[in-house]
Amino acid sequence: xxxxxxxxxxxxxxxxxxxxxxxxxxxxxxxxxxxxxxxxxxxxxxxxxxxxxxxxxxxxxxxxxxxxxxxxxxxxxxxxxxxxxxxxxxxxxxxxxxxxxxxxxxxxxxxxxxxxxxxxxxxxxxxxxxxxxxxxxxxxxxxxxxxxxxxxxxxxxxxxxxxxxxxxxxxxxxxxxxxxxxxxxxxxxxxxxxxxxxxxxxxxxxxxxxxxxxxxxxxxxxxxxxxxxxxxxxxxxxxxxxxxxxxxxxxxxxxxxxxxxxxxxxxxxxxxxxxxxxxxxxxxxxxxxxxxxxxxxxxxxxxxxxxxxxxxxxxxxxxxxxxxxxxxxxxxxxxxxxxxxxxxxxxxxxxxxxxxxxxxxxxxx
Amino acid sequence: xxxxxxxxxxxxxxxxxxxxxxxxxxxxxxxxxxxxxxxxxxxxxxxxxxxxxxxxxxxxxxxxxxxxxxxxxxxxxxxxxxxxxxxxxxxxxxxxxxxxxxxxxxxxxxxxxxxxxxxxxxxxxxxxxxxxxxxxxxxxxxxxxxxxxxxxxxxxxxxxxxxxxxxxxxxxxxxxxxxxxxxxxxxxxxxxxxxxxxxxxxxxxxxxxxxxxxxxxxxxxxxxxxxxxxxxxxxxxxxxxxxxxxxxxxxxxxxxxxxxxxxxxxxxxxxxxxxxxxxxxxxxxxxxxxxxxxxxxxxxxxxxxxxxxxxxxxxxxxxxxxxxxxxxxxxxxxxxxxxxxxxxxxxxxxxxxxxxxxxxxxxxxxxxxxxxxxxxxxxxxxxxxxxxxxxxxxxxxxxxxxxxxxxxxxxxxxxxxxxxxxxxxxxxxxxxxxxxxxxxxxxxxxxxxxxxxxxxxxxxxxxxxxxxxxxxxxxxxxxxxxxxxxxxxxxxxxxxxxxxxxxxxxxxxxxxxxxxxxxxxxx
Numbered sequence: 084x085x086x087x088x089x090x091x092x093x094x095x096x097x098x099x100x101x102x103x104x105x106x107x108x109x110x111x112x113x114x115x116x117x118x119x120x121x122x123x124x125x126x127x128x129x130x131x132x133x134x135x136x137x138x139x140x141x142x143x144x145x146x147x148x149x150x151x152x153x154x155x156x157x158x159x160x161x162x163x164x165x166x167x168x169x170x171x172x173x174x175x176x177x178x179x180x181x182x183x184x185x186x187x188x189x190x191x192x193x194x195x196x197x198x199x200x201x202x203x204x205x206x207x208x209x210x211x212x213x214x215x216x217x218x219x220x221x222x223x224x225x226x227x228x229x230x231x232x233x234x235x236x237x238x239x240x241x242x243x244x245x246x247x248x249x250x251x252x253x254x255x256x257x258x259x260x261x262x263x264x265x266x267x268x269x270x271x272x273x274x275x276x277x278x279x280x281x282x283x284x285x286x287x288x289x290x291x292x293x294x295x296x297x298x299x300x301x302x303x304x305x306x307x308x309x310x311x312x313x314x315x316x317x318x319x320x321x322x323x324x325x326x327x328x329x330x331x332x333x334x335x336x337x338x339x340x341x342x343x344x345x346x347x348x349x350x351x352x353x354x355x356x357x358x359x360x361x362x363x364x365x366x367x368x369x370x371x372x373x374x375x376x377x378x379x380x381x382x383x384x385x386x387x388x389x390x391x392x393x394x395x396x397x398x399x400x401x402x403x404x405x406x407x408x409x410x411x412x413x414x415x416x417x418x419x420x421x422x423x424x425x426x427x428x429x430x431x432x433x434x435x436x437x438x439x440x441x442x443x444x445x446x447x448x
Numbered sequence: 449x450x451x452x453x454x455x456x457x458x459x460x461x462x463x464x465x466x467x468x469x470x471x472x473x474x475x476x477x478x479x480x481x482x483x484x485x486x487x488x489x490x491x492x493x494x495x496x497x498x499x500x501x502x503x504x505x506x507x508x509x510x511x512x513x514x515x516x517x518x519x520x521x522x523x524x525x526x527x528x529x530x531x532x533x534x535x536x537x538x539x540x541x542x543x544x545x546x547x548x549x550x551x552x553x554x555x556x557x558x559x560x561x562x563x564x565x566x567x568x569x570x571x572x573x574x575x576x577x578x579x580x581x582x583x584x585x586x587x588x589x590x591x592x593x594x595x596x597x598x599x600x601x602x603x604x605x606x607x608x609x610x611x612x613x614x615x616x617x618x619x620x621x622x623x624x625x626x627x628x629x630x631x632x633x634x635x636x637x638x639x640x641x642x643x644x645x646x647x648x649x650x651x652x653x654x655x656x657x658x659x660x661x662x663x664x665x666x667x668x669x670x671x672x673x674x675x676x677x678x679x680x681x682x683x684x685x686x687x688x689x690x691x692x693x694x695x696x697x698x699x700x701x702x703x704x705x706x707x708x709x710x711x712x713x714x715x716x717x718x719x720x721x722x723x724x725x726x727x728x729x730x731x732x733x734x735x736x737x738x739x740x741x742x743x744x745x746x747x748x749x750x751x752x753x754x755x756x757x758x759x760x761x762x763x764x765x766x767x768x769x770x771x772x773x774x775x776x777x778x779x780x781x782x783x784x785x786x787x788x789x790x791x792x793x794x795x796x797x798x799x800x801x802x803x804x805x806x807x808x809x810x811x812x813x814x815x816x817x818x819x820x821x822x823x824x825x826x827x828x829x830x831x832x833x834x835x836x837x838x839x840x841x842x843x844x845x846x847x848x849x850x851x852x853x854x855x856x857x858x859x860x861x862x863x864x865x866x867x868x869x870x871x872x873x874x875x876x877x878x879x880x881x882x883x884x885x886x887x888x889x890x891x892x893x894x895x896x897x898x899x900x901x902x903x904x905x906x907x908x909x910x911x912x913x914x915x916x917x918x919x920x921x922x923x924x925x926x927x928x929x930x931x932x933x934x935x936x937x938x939x940x941x942x943x944x945x946x947x948x949x950x951x952x953x954x955x956x957x958x959x960x961x962x963x964x965x966x967x968x969x970x971x
Contacts, residue, residue, distance in 0.1 A: 305825070307818045314811050318800040324759060324791065325812030326780035 109427050110377050110388070117419035124415065125408075135408055142401025143394035148282035149401065155285040155355070157393030159184070159364075161292035162347035163371025164389050165299055166217075168380040170340040172303070174316035175333055179224060179239030180344035181368025182246030183217035187345020189250045190216030191352045192359025193258065195270030205273040210291065210349045217345020218338040220246060225337030229330040235337075247362065254361040265361035276354035286354030293386075295343055300382045312336055344368060373421045392417060455480045455613060455644050456501070461510035463496055463668075470496045472668035473510075478613065483635055483645045485655040488665030489688055489884035494648045495537075497665070498615050502534045503527040533606025534615040539598050543591035547584050548573040551605045576604055581637055595745075596627035603634065614638065615646045620654055624744050625912060625945030632658045650688070650885065652681040653913065664688055689886045697892040702899070702920035705735035708768070709786075709904035710756070710873045715765030717751045725751035726762070727928040733873070733904040738895065740919030740936070741908045744948050748928035749908050750792075753877055756906075757789040758782040770872050783812065788866035792878035792908075794855075798862045801851035805844050806832035809865045835864040840890065856887025863894055874898050877908045892918060912941055912948070926950050 122132035143153050163180045170177035190212040200208065224238035251265065260268040276286040303309040311332055314322045323329045347367055352359050370392055377391070378384030399413035456478040463471040471493045478484045488494050499505045501512065503521030512519050514530055521527045524534070541550050548569040557572070559565040573586040582600050590598060599619060606614055616635075620628045635645050635658060647659060655662055656676060663673040664687040671687055710733040719725030725748045733739045743749050754760035756767055758777040766773050772785040782789075791798040799808050810817055810828040817828040832846035839860045844853055850861060859879065867874065876895055880888040895918060899905050907918050915922055916936060924932040924947040932947045 305823055306821045307814050307823045308821065310807075310810070310814070310823050310825075314800060314803065314807070317802050318796065320797050321800045321811065324757070324779055324789070324797050326778075326783045327811070328778075328780065 106379060106381075107384075109424065110379070110384075113377070113420050113423040113427065114391070116423045117416050120419050121412065121416045124412070130406070130408060135402065135406065135412075138406055138408075139395065139398040139402050139413070141398070142405070143398030147280070149397060151280035151283040151285045152400075153390070153394040153397040154289060155280070155283040155393075156396045157390045158285070158289045158292050158350055158354075159347040159367040160370055160374050160389035160393055161289075161296060161385060162350065163344050163368050164374030164378060164385040165292075165295055165371075165382060166340045166342075166344035166347075167371045167375035168378055168382065168385055169299060169312075169343065170336055171375055172316050172380040173312040173333070173336040174319055175225075175228075175336055175340075176236045177221065177224070177239055177337060177340045178236060178372055179221065179242045179341070179368070180347075180371045181364065181366065182239075182243040183220045183341040183344035184348040184351075184364060184368045185246040185250045186220040186348070187213035187217035187342075188348025188352045188363070189253060189267075189359055190345070191274075191349040192254075192267045192270065195274035195353060196268040196358070199271060200273060202273040202275075205271070206276065206353065209270075209274050209353055210346065213345040213349030213352075214342040215345070217348065218342035221337045221341020221344070222334070225334045228337075229333050243368070250359070251361050254359055260358070267359040269358045270353065274353055275357055276350065278354065284355040286350070288350030288354040291346060291350065295346060296382050296386060299343075303382065308332075308335070344371070347371075370417075373417060373424075376421060376424045453480060454478065455515055457513040458497070458501060459511050459513070461497065461500060461512070462508050463493075463500060463505065464508055469668050471500065471507075474665070474668065474670045475510075476663055476670055477673070478644050478646060479661075480612075480644055481639050481642045482660040483639050483647055483658055485647045485649060485659035485662045486665060487649055487652065487655050487662060487684060487688060489650060489886070492665040492688070493668040494665050495617060496668075498534065498617065498646065498648060501527070502532060502615060528609050528611070531610060531612040532615065533603075533609060533611030533613070535599065535602040535606060535617065535619060537618045537621060539602055541590050541598060541601060544589065546587050546589055547593070547601050547604075548586035550590055550601055551576075551586075551608050553605075555609055572608065573604065576607055580604075580607060580634070580641070582607075582634060595622045596624070596630070599623070599631070600634075607638075611643070613644045613646070615648070617648045618650075619647070620649065620651060622745060622910075624949045625941065626949045628654065651913070652684050655684065656681060685885060689884075697889060697896055697917060699896045699899075702737045704737035704920070705902065707735050707771075708732035709735050709770050710875075710906060711766075711768040711773075712752075712756065713766045713768075715752070715755060715762050715767065717748075717755050717760060717762040717765075719748070719751050725928055726755065729765075729925075729928070729930050731923055731930055731933065733906050735872070735902050735904050736899055737920045738899050738905040738907060738918050739921045739923060740915035741906065741923045741925055742912060742915045742944050742948055743910065743925035745910045747925050749877075749910075749925055752925070753789070753791075753875060753908055756782070756875060757787065757791075783869075786870065786872040788869060788871040788874045790859075790862050790866055790874070790876040790879060792881055794858050794862060794882075799850050799858060801858075802849060804847050804849055805836065805841070805853075805861060806846035808850050808861055809835055809846075812865060813869065835868065838868075839864040839894075854884065854887075855882035856884050856891070859883050859887065859891055863891065867894065867898060872903055874903050874905045875908070876905065878910065879907065880909075880911065880914055888914075912944060915944070916941060924948055 118136065125132040125135050142149055144150060163184060166180045166183070167177060191209040194209045194212045198205065198208065220242065223242060224235045227233040227238050228235040254267055255265040258267050260266050276288050278284060278286045303313070311322065311327050314327065315329060315332055319329055351363060356363060374385055374388040374392060377388035395413050395417065399410035402408045403410045454477050458474065458476040461471055461474045462469065474493065474497055476497070486494050496505065500507045503524045503526055519530060542553065548566070551573050552569045557565040557568045570586040577583040582604055584597055584600055584604065590601060593601070603614070619631060623631060635647065639645060649655060656679065659676055661673055661675050662679060662684065664671045664684060666688055712732070713730050715726055715729045716724065717726040729752060741749055751760060755762045758779045758781060761776065769782060769785045769787050774781065795801055806829045809832045817824045829846045836844050836846065841857050841860045841864065844857060850858055853861065874895065879891050879895065883891060895905055895907065907915065909915050919936045922934045922936050922939065922944060923930050924944055926948065927950065934944070
């Protein structure tokens, strides 16, 4: 009797463990390991790691000026992280968020100055155009994959520099604004996403990001499509067997994913720069991959992961100014996080494989 | 038979995996020169016990004596050195190597400068084969060998290392009845040479045919060890399951209807290696009959079924399901026209093991649980609970991951999902593979019930006993062709076995059957 009660308690404890703690254990561990490795690097170059980390945290988190910069840098990462997470969850490797974001930004940048409308229409129009721009750019790898079974990873990777060069050409030659900089003309006031911080370019785009996050959460958990996409991700042959249209769904996932990446471009153009600038992105699309991995493709997790990376980036600027520690150190930390996560992934994958092999002779022990 | 003393004494072995006791206080004694069958259901602990003996797994308690000496193997290398050989269910051979290379791998004969002495390897292999009557061409590439010969290579490999004790883990699972008979002859010959053989299986007919003594395992315990004489299959089966089981499900004589619910006409399909896997196959299955497709694995059955299920595009031919004929179909359209397909590959095709039971029961039936774009997840979970009760899926709640269920219960999940739809044609592919005896009975009963309700049931199985247990009519497939169409009551295992092995003296008769089947279609 008492052993039963004990077992029941252990079971309850283990469901709590499984439900709440275990999912975040890996990412937290990754961050801690990265910090430990970073500490060694810092000590090697003669800096006090504790002091550096304290400055980094303060520069990213303490006080509204710092925090608002962190949030500004978080916003594009929410979009790109969400975009990547959506595709990864469906087993599709959209690593082309960078290019999709650029195409979205270009679309928003053009409509932002070329069309004159009241703000209530102009902003939605530009946002929608950015979504469409990203979605169409994503349709290229998607169609190649669905129709010709071309590996989407490779195509996505190649589409990124193509987008960069194409947008560069447009902003330097075709629609260039007068002046020395390669940019499009400034967008009209009616297209500007209102800024609400004196200290940064934090703008209303962050609400669009939160909205997108909520919508994807809903799609994942409460719609037929979200369910099909999940099955597509865990076992595409099973999905095909059960009559799910794998090709059409893959195309849909890719285009929605590209569209969300395009929204990051809209936020940058309409909220941060107020014009399309050539080569504006420091790699938000690529950072989105790290965000999605850290979030384990969970939309809520994307919020936290994007904020972690955003705050690190914001803090690194402060770090460089006050202590003279290169901001590239923070990039190193971020890369280590990704490496550890990838290692964890392959580790658990290997372990699952070993368990399967151990169990397979008898089917199920 | 009772020539030598005890070579292996395993005493009160216990092995736990986390909370699960896989082997519980199991004691086993193997004598020199005997064939000792170790029988039990899937998951009874047979393989675990043998893996402990072979040094693949550490034991938690108990002791092992080999020829009186206590041993404690860490890793198979030590077990091999002590003269224990194990032939696993899944062969562990390098396909691109020759027979001789595989046999010497890890124990290579050397000549000067540490080079491998291939000539000696080939001589030794040939000599070993002659001595035990297991001839294989030492220079043949393993990838070119049929399954039966690959197994022979595995056995030779153990003999090359001078194994006095051989563990054969479900060796007959992949063999034709004829190959099985040859294997048994080999086993007897080895026993006569004084080697001891531990034969792991769950096929009772084979146990009774070949073994000297039989140990029955259930839930990790060895329940009994008895000499073969005087033991019946029924007695063993009830020991294995813990209750009396029907080895053959009761069914009345088939009264097939006139409509050919499943019809295949001149179907030709290409396999994954660009070979003609299905060559001009025609047959039909009528309502209220069970047709079994017998054949050794890899003779085109997989490709045939994939074509019918819409998962592989045939080169030519027509497939009709409930009259809906189409040349190009996809799984969705096939399902819509009334097909239920129970795939053999539960891990990759029929289920998503990492997903929960309710998700597995809901995929493919989404229209029932959608309102507009919304998924009615709660309704789907409730229905899953009902199906779990209805199909007696043990150890499952709707939120259990499918991977944690036993093979039999995973099979029940597939059946519950597919057979509770509006279906008229049922294709069950290897329905009892990896499924324990108790569950086989339930699965077979469900398939017979589908027949009673008027469905056309098509059973594809490499297990000839299963074919005979279920079928009203038996088709035999060999090298992509259907070589026979037989009435189950008018044939026997031997005849079907010969056809499966391609030894059909009745070749002409088979052609006649085939053409009869085809003309049967036309009107």
